[in-house]
Amino acid sequence: METTDKTIVKGGEFLIRETAFQDVFIPEEFDEEQRMIAQTCRDFLASEVYPNLDRIDRQEEGLMPSLMTKAGELGILGVSIPEEYGGFGKNFNTSMLVADVIGAGHSFAVALSAHTGIGTLPILYYGNDAQKEKYIPKLGTGEWKAAYCLTEPNSGSDANSARTKAKLTEDGKHYLINGQKMWITNGGFADVFIVFAKIDEDKNLTAFIVEREFGGITMNPEEHKMGIKGSSTRQVFFNDCPVPVENMLSERQNGFKIAVNILNIGRIKLAAAAIGASRQVINTAVNYSNERIQFERQISKYGAIRFKLAEMATKVYAVESANYRAGQNIDDAYEALVAGGMEQNKAKLKSTEQFAVECAILKVWGSEVLDYVVDEGVQIYGGMGFSADAPMDRAYRDARINRIFEGTNEINRLLTVDMMLKRAMKGELDLMTPATAVAAELMSIPDFGEEDDTLFAAEKKIISNLKKATLMVAGAAVQKLMLSLSKEQEVLMNIADMASYVYVAESVLLRTEKLVSLRGFEACEGQLNMMKIYFVEAVDALQKAGKEALWAFAEGDEQRMMLVGLKRFTKMDAFNVKDARQKVAQQLIAANKYCF
Numbered sequence: 326m327e328t329t330d331k332t333i334v335k336g337g338e339f340l341i342r343e344t345a346f347q348d349v350f351i352p353e354e355f356d357e358e359q360r361m362i363a364q365t366c367r368d369f370l371a372s373e374v375y376p377n378l379d380r381i382d383r384q385e386e387g388l389m390p391s392l393m394t395k396a397g398e399l400g401i402l403g404v405s406i407p408e409e410y411g412g413f414g415k416n417f418n419t420s421m422l423v424a425d426v427i428g429a430g431h432s433f434a435v436a437l438s439a440h441t442g443i444g445t446l447p448i449l450y451y452g453n454d455a456q457k458e459k460y461i462p463k464l465g466t467g468e469w470k471a472a473y474c475l476t477e478p479n480s481g482s483d484a485n486s487a488r489t490k491a492k493l494t495e496d497g498k499h500y501l502i503n504g505q506k507m508w509i510t511n512g513g514f515a516d517v518f519i520v521f522a523k524i525d526e527d528k529n530l531t532a533f534i535v536e537r538e539f540g541g542i543t544m545n546p547e548e549h550k551m552g553i554k555g556s557s558t559r560q561v562f563f564n565d566c567p568v569p570v571e572n573m574l575s576e577r578q579n580g581f582k583i584a585v586n587i588l589n590i591g592r593i594k595l596a597a598a599a600i601g602a603s604r605q606v607i608n609t610a611v612n613y614s615n616e617r618i619q620f621e622r623q624i625s626k627y628g629a630i631r632f633k634l635a636e637m638a639t640k641v642y643a644v645e646s647a648n649y650r651a652g653q654n655i656d657d658a659y660e661a662l663v664a665g666g667m668e669q670n671k672a673k674l675k676s677t678e679q680f681a682v683e684c685a686i687l688k689v690w691g692s693e694v695l696d697y698v699v700d701e702g703v704q705i706y707g708g709m710g711f712s713a714d715a716p717m718d719r720a721y722r723d724a725r726i727n728r729i730f731e732g733t734n735e736i737n738r739l740l741t742v743d744m745m746l747k748r749a750m751k752g753e754l755d756l757m758t759p760a761t762a763v764a765a766e767l768m769s770i771p772d773f774g775e776e777d778d779t780l781f782a783a784e785k786k787i788i789s790n791l792k793k794a795t796l797m798v799a800g801a802a803v804q805k806l807m808l809s810l811s812k813e814q815e816v817l818m819n820i821a822d823m824a825s826y827v828y829v830a831e832s833v834l835l836r837t838e839k840l841v842s843l844r845g846f847e848a849c850e851g852q853l854n855m856m857k858i859y860f861v862e863a864v865d866a867l868q869k870a871g872k873e874a875l876w877a878f879a880e881g882d883e884q885r886m887m888l889v890g891l892k893r894f895t896k897m898d899a900f901n902v903k904d905a906r907q908k909v910a911q912q913l914i915a916a917n918k919y920c921f
Contacts, residue, residue: 333661334654336680337745339828340792341759343785346838350418350653352645353840359419365399366426374433378719381432381555384547389436389557390470390514397467401427402441406449407669410461417659417677418652421597425648428598429605431723432555438598439510440464442591444471447519447583448534450670451575456534460517472515474506474535474561475584485581487530489522489563499567500524500533502541505560512559513547520563521580530580534572541566552722589677591731592684593655596691597648599727603641603698606720607919610634610705615917617707624705628903631910633701638909639855639862640694642921644687647832651683682744685737686825692727692734699724738821739814745824746803760800763793767890781838787860787897788831791867794894795823798871801887805878819874823867830863851912851921854905861902868895 332348355363373392374381380388396402405420406412413419420441427434445464448456463469480486489504502522509518516537521530535542545560575583611634614625624630658676663669677684703710703717710717728734749756799820806813837856840849871891879887912920 333657335754336654337682337748337754339683339831340745340795340824341754341756343789344831344835346835346842349650349832349835349839350656351836351839352422352649353843355422359415359422362404362413362415362419363422363426366401366423369396369399369401370427370430370433374430378431378555382719384513384555384557389433389555392433393436393440393470394467396437397465402437402445402467403465405441406445406461406465410449410457410465412461412465417655417673418649421594421648421652424594424597425601425645428601431602431719432553434598434602435553435556435726436511438591438594439473440467440471442594443473443587444511444515444517444519446587446590447473447532447574450586450674451532451579451583452534455571456574460534464517469516470511470514471517471519472509472511472561473587474509474512474518474520476508477505478507485530487521487523489520491522491524491531491533491568493524493570494567497570499569500573502533502535502563502566502568504563506563507560508548509559509561511557512544512561513557518542518561519574520568521584522563524577527578529578530584531577532574532580532583533568534574535563535566535568539567550726552719552725554722586674586678588731589681589684592688592737593648593651593677593680595727595731596644596684596687597652599691599695599724600641600645600648602720602724603637603695604919606695606698606702606717607634607637607641607913609716609720610637610702611913611919612917613709614705615914625910625914628907630705631914632906633705634913635855635858635906635909637698637701638913638919638921639858639906640697641919642852642855643829643833643859644690644694646836647683647690647829648687650832650835651680651687654683655680682741682748683828685732685741685744686821686828688731689734689737689741689821690825690829692724692730695724695727735814735818738818741821741824742799742817743811756796756799759792760796763797763890764800766793767797767886780841781834783898784834784856784860787864788827788834790894790896791823791827791830791863794867794871794891795820795827797887797890797894798823798874801883802874802878813878816874816877819870819877822870823874826863826867826870830860833859851909854909855921857900858902858905858909860897861900864895864897868892871895 373395400413401423403412404415404423408414424438427437448460464471477487477489489502489506491500491502493500502520504522518535520533520535522533524531541564543562543564548558550558614630615623617624655676658679659672662672662675699721703721706715706717709715712718745754748754802810802816802820833856837849837852840852868891875884875887875891
């Protein structure tokens with residue numbers, strides 16, 4: 326999309342500024358070429374992955390690497406790789422679309438995302454010209470497969486505490502790497518490993534490009550896992566593995582920065598994949614509900630089943646709205662940085678880093694929506710949902726890892742608040758002015774002025790008030806707890822949930838408003854209903870999170886005043902959610918699939 330006529334927003338700024346619907350991208354706007362790429366991915370899943378799911382889960386020798394090779398031949402692995410290295414050179418939101426569609430591919434989706442993301446991007450973004458010329462074309466075609474070696478038995482969330490060591494040989498030509506890595510996706514068949522180690526007594530990690538053929542690499546057998554059984558997951562041991570000095574990636578001790586920045590990309594891509602997986606589960610569940618007869622009626626005719634279908638669809642519609650909004654923000658920031666003279670690869674990293682807050686939010690929300698959807702999918706199937714012969718078994722088990730992948734959801738919630746506060750302290754985000762204004766508003770008489778009857782005015786008022794509620798609680802927590810705030814993880818997670826509901830609910834509003842502007846009200850009945858259903862959830866959940874936080878750190882009159890303020894900021898007119906869900910469910914049932 327063109328960026329010249331729109332406001333370039335900053336990451337985390339959603340909490341303190343109003344966004345116009347014209348400035349967001351919605352998935353309905355993907356062009357014909359992007360839709361063709363998505364269809365290629367769907368066709369690949371239908372022809373190569375779905376018929377072979379049991380074989381994939383049994384880890385049949387050579388099957389997963391052969392699927393990766395076929396995907397490479399179709400260009401699926403090279404969508405975001407520049408044309409000069411044999412890829413398509415598409416923008417970030419196009420790569421999000423690929424992650425979304427392929428996300429319905431169970432273990433194959435994990436293998437592909439590890440290869441194209443954490444396996445390839447460190448070289449693409451941090452490699453020198455010689456490294457990129459050597460590795461990127463072969464990774465883009467699938468001739469070589471990639472893995473990423475960061476986690477160790479004693480360093481998971483605390484990645485920089487890794488103990489793997491690298492020591493320069495006496496002739497100065499190689500680094501000898503020694504150490505143990507675990508939970509290495511694609512480990513069993515990867516040709517290239519991105520390995521993080523500390524040189525001598527360095528404080529920070531350094532990254533290396535390691536080829537399997539270098540030698541000194543051994544592996545444990547494949548891990549037995551709860552889900553994603555077809556994904557190769559190995560422990561990898563490096564025993565005096567000789568790595569040429571020219572295979573150091575970026576600079577010495579820059580490894581932790583590489584890991585963090587690549588994780589930002591991985592988080593939002595995981596959210597996209599979770600949406601694709603959720604959509605597939607809804608398709609299957611709707612189809613089953615239309616076929617299953619109980620008490621001489623299809624179960625899709627029962628209110629309890631319709632409730633589930635509508636809730637599943639609403640949550641997916643909401644996170645999908647936020648995903649592509651953030652993806653376009655990243656694309657717009659990239660274009661602006663390049664226009665300002667920044668080198669392309671640096672601009673790609675900087676633009677994603679700018680929206681690290683949104684990436685963390687979406688990782689949490691996407692994985693938790695998928696968990697909700699698969700759980701309700703099992704319930705709709707009833708007894709058959711618990712059978713390993715029915716599709717919900719695999720969907721249920723495969724979903725669970727996503728709340729742990731790419732940083733646990735607990736870590737990402739803590740990061741959401743931590744990153745916003747750090748940006749505020751650096752002067753990059755002015756949270757203090759609006760937080761102070763909200764505190765002053767609490768002391769004033771509420772404004773009972775004339776009602777605004779313009780389009781979506783009521784919803785915009787709700788979003789504005791939810792932002793005020795979040796700023797009030799966050800501002801009070803910072804003021805009250807100060808340096809001890811970082812230890813109050815429950816309070817931080819309350820605030821993270823408040824901010825996240827603001828972001829996702831606003832995204833739903835903006836998408837729906839844009840759709841109405843393009844198609845008219847009648848054509849958007851389902852989307853309007855889902856927006857309102859989600860608003861009810863967001864308002865209730867935000868009030869609960871705010872109340873718990875205030876109960877935890879505020880006292881006396883201050884607590885009472887803020888609780889009154891919280892109640893004022895989380896008011897919403899009565900809305901018949903039951904009827905709205907019925908209407909959404911009826912659209913799904915008539916289409917026999919997720920149709921939004």
